[in-house]
Amino acid sequence: MAQYKMHLLVCGGTGCRASQSDVIVKNLESSIKELGLSEEAQVVTTGCFGFCEKGPIVKVIPDNTFYTQVKPEDCEEIVREHVLKGRRVYRLLYEDPETQKHIEDSKHMGFYQKQLRIALRNCGFIDPENIDEYIARDGYAAIGNILAEMSPEQAIDIMKKSGLRGRGGGGFPTGIKWEIASKNKADQKYVVCNADEGDPGAFMDRSILEGDPHSVLEAMAICGYCIGASKGLIYIRAEYPLAIKRLQVAISQAREYGLLGDNILGTPFSFDVELKYGAGAFVCGEETALIHSMEGHRGEPTVKPPFPAEKGYLGKPTNVNNVETLANIPVIYLKGAEWFASIGTEKSKGTKVFALAGKINNVGLIEVPMGITLREVIYEIGGGIKGGKKFKAVQTGGPSGGCLTEKHLDTPIDFDNLLAAGSMMGSGGMIVMDEDDCMVSVAKFYLEFTVEESCGKCAPCRVGNKRLHEILEKICAGKGTEDDLEYLKNLSYVIKDTSLCGLGQTSPNPVLSTLEHFYDEYLAHVRERICIAGRCKALKLYTILPDKCTGCTACTRACPVGAITGEKRQPHVIDVDKCIRCGACYDKCKFTAIHVQ
Amino acid sequence: MSSFKIQDCHKQTIKQICESFNNNPGELISILHKTQGEFGYLPEDIQREIAKNLNISVAKVYGVVTFYSFFTMTPKGRHAISVCMGTACYVRGAEKIVDELKEQLKIKVGGVTDDGKFSLDCLRCVGACGLAPVVLIGEKVYGRVEANQIKDILASYED
Numbered sequence: 001m002a003q004y005k006m007h008l009l010v011c012g013g014t015g016c017r018a019s020q021s022d023v024i025v026k027n028l029e030s031s032i033k034e035l036g037l038s039e040e041a042q043v044v045t046t047g048c049f050g051f052c053e054k055g056p057i058v059k060v061i062p063d064n065t066f067y068t069q070v071k072p073e074d075c076e077e078i079v080r081e082h083v084l085k086g087r088r089v090y091r092l093l094y095e096d097p098e099t100q101k102h103i104e105d106s107k108h109m110g111f112y113q114k115q116l117r118i119a120l121r122n123c124g125f126i127d128p129e130n131i132d133e134y135i136a137r138d139g140y141a142a143i144g145n146i147l148a149e150m151s152p153e154q155a156i157d158i159m160k161k162s163g164l165r166g167r168g169g170g171g172f173p174t175g176i177k178w179e180i181a182s183k184n185k186a187d188q189k190y191v192v193c194n195a196d197e198g199d200p201g202a203f204m205d206r207s208i209l210e211g212d213p214h215s216v217l218e219a220m221a222i223c224g225y226c227i228g229a230s231k232g233l234i235y236i237r238a239e240y241p242l243a244i245k246r247l248q249v250a251i252s253q254a255r256e257y258g259l260l261g262d263n264i265l266g267t268p269f270s271f272d273v274e275l276k277y278g279a280g281a282f283v284c285g286e287e288t289a290l291i292h293s294m295e296g297h298r299g300e301p302t303v304k305p306p307f308p309a310e311k312g313y314l315g316k317p318t319n320v321n322n323v324e325t326l327a328n329i330p331v332i333y334l335k336g337a338e339w340f341a342s343i344g345t346e347k348s349k350g351t352k353v354f355a356l357a358g359k360i361n362n363v364g365l366i367e368v369p370m371g372i373t374l375r376e377v378i379y380e381i382g383g384g385i386k387g388g389k390k391f392k393a394v395q396t397g398g399p400s401g402g403c404l405t406e407k408h409l410d411t412p413i414d415f416d417n418l419l420a421a422g423s424m425m426g427s428g429g430m431i432v433m434d435e436d437d438c439m440v441s442v443a444k445f446y447l448e449f450t451v452e453e454s455c456g457k458c459a460p461c462r463v464g465n466k467r468l469h470e471i472l473e474k475i476c477a478g479k480g481t482e483d484d485l486e487y488l489k490n491l492s493y494v495i496k497d498t499s500l501c502g503l504g505q506t507s508p509n510p511v512l513s514t515l516e517h518f519y520d521e522y523l524a525h526v527r528e529r530i531c532i533a534g535r536c537k538a539l540k541l542y543t544i545l546p547d548k549c550t551g552c553t554a555c556t557r558a559c560p561v562g563a564i565t566g567e568k569r570q571p572h573v574i575d576v577d578k579c580i581r582c583g584a585c586y587d588k589c590k591f592t593a594i595h596v597q
Numbered sequence: 598m599s600s601f602k603i604q605d606c607h608k609q610t611i612k613q614i615c616e617s618f619n620n621n622p623g624e625l626i627s628i629l630h631k632t633q634g635e636f637g638y639l640p641e642d643i644q645r646e647i648a649k650n651l652n653i654s655v656a657k658v659y660g661v662v663t664f665y666s667f668f669t670m671t672p673k674g675r676h677a678i679s680v681c682m683g684t685a686c687y688v689r690g691a692e693k694i695v696d697e698l699k700e701q702l703k704i705k706v707g708g709v710t711d712d713g714k715f716s717l718d719c720l721r722c723v724g725a726c727g728l729a730p731v732v733l734i735g736e737k738v739y740g741r742v743e744a745n746q747i748k749d750i751l752a753s754y755e756d
Contacts, residue, residue, distance in 0.1 A: 015725040018738035052727030201684035203724035238630060238667055239720070277630055279665030282721075296625035298664040314623075357685035357726040364727060395684065431684045445687055449721070455664070 006041040006083055009059040013048035013210055014242055016056040020072055024056055027075035041083045047211015049124040050365035051111055066106035067092040097383055111362050114381050118351045119327040120367045123211030128246050131253040134214040140259050142333035143221050147267045152226045161337035163349035168194055168322030169426045171415040181227040181309040184317040189229035191220050192320045195236040198282035199398035202429035204353040205323035207365050209243035213250035217273055219326035224271040227319050232273040235290055282453035286501050287320045300457045301501035324353055344370030348414035358432040359386045371412040389434040397426030399446045400506035402513025422513045438535035439518040440525055444472040446510040461504030464495040478538040480526040534597055540581045541597040546571035548593035555585035603642035610635060615650040622651045625661055629668055638672045674709045674716030676754050679733040683722030686730040694730055697744040701751060
């Protein structure tokens with residue numbers, strides 16, 4: 001193998017690809033060739049670096065130079081200056097927003113300093129389409145050790161000791177799940193990887209599959225050995241073409257190396273993996289619904305028990321784990337259960353990947369130890385709120401979760417604390433909102449999603465959520481009453497208590513948590529008919545600024561309902577009760593004297 | 598409904614697709630994926646043909662097609678526009694973009710323009726949250742889109 005002095009890592013994740021990172025790879029390669037540096041430097045397309053805000057990213061190692069927002073036309077300069085002459089291209093370096101200094105070594109970036117990467121350990125370091133690179137970073141060593149030295153019981157025991165809990169949302173201990181599946185006797189069992197990431201605004205599973213597909217395959221094989229399954233299935237969204245392609249490549253390479261298929265590494269253990277495509281249904285994140293979908297049916301959930309561990313895919317014992325959970329597993333066996341259990345809080349071990357998005361400076365994919373505070377995540381890793389606005393809330397857990405507010409900023413993040421605060425870990429979406437976001441609209445947005453995604457099987461979810469959404473629409477349109485707020489609350493509890501599956505049981509959470517933390521905002525909507533954030537069109541409050549108004553009467557003439565009065569050349573006034581919030585006055589005023597709230 | 602009329606050659610294609618999955622009803626979703634990839638959408642006649650091949654009821658096929666958002670019974674425009682409505686895009690103003698597109702194209706979400714040039718849909722998270730709000734036209738991704746850019750973007754598609 002050729003020894004290169006320098007590697008140029010280019011992010012090939014979906015986000016950076018959308019900004020032409022594939023062209024950047026081509027341009028870098030051709031510049032390297034032109035300058036005769038083909039023996040010196042190599043370009044590698046990797047998975048996501050996480051720092052999506054400033055993509056596309058090009059990272060140069062060994063010196064850890066981190067170029068941001070690279071354009072295809074910058075490539076020649078990077079190669080000529082950095083690779084040939086050893087001088088960094090300063091204008092492309094990441095600039096620290098506080099000190100305004102260019103940061104030379106990516107280790108010193110605030111975004112990475114507080115992170116601890118276990119599930120994402122290989123994302124952004126290796127070429128996901130080359131199995132040798134995974135093996136070079138101890139890939140497939142864990143399965144090797146286990147097959148050579150451990151019984152399935154011993155391996156399950158390590159998993160239990162590590163304290164790993166499912167990362168898909170529920171937080172069920174993985175080791176116990178495996179143990180249950182292993183004890184059920186059957187001629188055929190299945191390992192299923194749930195890669196049907198449906199939570200809007202969460203993309204951690206996709207990034208792992210795109211950046212490090214082999215770690216998921218290896219973990220599935222380990223699970224197969226532990227529970228006695230010879231078949232693995234990955235249920236993946238058809239909307240993730242790049243992840244699908246990378247998985248297909250990974251599976252065929254692993255088969256070629258004898259790491260999947262019959263008699264793995266010369267042992268009696270056989271295991272193979274197949275892809276199953278989802279077709280876009282949020283409810284399929286629920287285990288039983290997912291299994292029905294894999295069998296070719298509508299993805300409707302069924303009552304548990306029987307749990308999939310007993311009767312799952314095609315009626316056989318099935319163990320379902322989420323992508324991120326699986327990505328943690330090989331390292332646990334390499335570094336030991338004690339090592340993993342030493343990270344995190346008492347009941348939530350290890351790390352969690354979050355997709356940090358919304359009104360925050362550093363949008364991206366982060367992995368942090370459990371127990372970190374929201375304040376650290378938002379202000380140190382996330383770089384604070386965009387445009388210096390005021391922080392209002394952060395939404396975790398997607399459509400099943402809730403909002404956390406300023407008073408939760410110093411709460412350590414783990415499964416139990418989030419639940420206690422009225423939200424949940426969920427799959428790891430973390431959407432930051434500022435003073436311009438209306439919490440009633442946010443609740444409405446999530447309900448809209450739930451109404452669309454409800455499978456329709458049980459009435460509380462199908463009908464109840466629709467009603468919740470209608471009430472929220474009414475409130476946003478300025479037609480709500482105080483009774484509606486009470487009704488919202490009661491109906492939410494009924495839906496939670498009577499729905500069949502996890503989707504319905506959690507779908508009112510966005511409503512309940514915004515009602516709890518932002519009751520004043522709801523009250524303002526129904527009492528004063530004001531949307532403080534100015535987001536609800538029908539509730540915009542138009543006023544005239546007396547110091548700017550010249551009394552030209554243009555607005556008086558434009559107002560279709562005669563809500564504006566005043567003497568000529570004197571400041572005018574809008575009658576709030578008459579105003580229909582059409583905005584005609586605002587459009588007509590030449591002196592920006594109309595203020596909209 | 599669409600005016601699609603099934604021809605013998607279409608029947609042949611469907612038969613081949615079903616056979617490649619051993620006419621196994623358990624593979625219905627994979628078969629629908631492949632068929633939609635071939636025809637662009639799944640009109641009624643095609644669903645009937647699949648049901649016949651797999652020896653299952655048309656209701657079963659229709660039930661699955663309408664359950665999953667990825668399957669469609671109406672053809673898309675030559676340039677399919679999808680606006681990301683993931684939470685990250687939503688808080689950064691995707692709603693305004695949808696309103697502007699509806700206004701410019703004079704169609705609803707889920708509709709196709711009369712000339713079949715554009716169709717408009719919303720989707721949940723492309724995963725390019727750093728570029729929010731995001732609009733996809735065909736395969737091309739437009740990031741950090743603002744409502745006043747829509748007109749120029751649409752104009753760049755000539756036919």
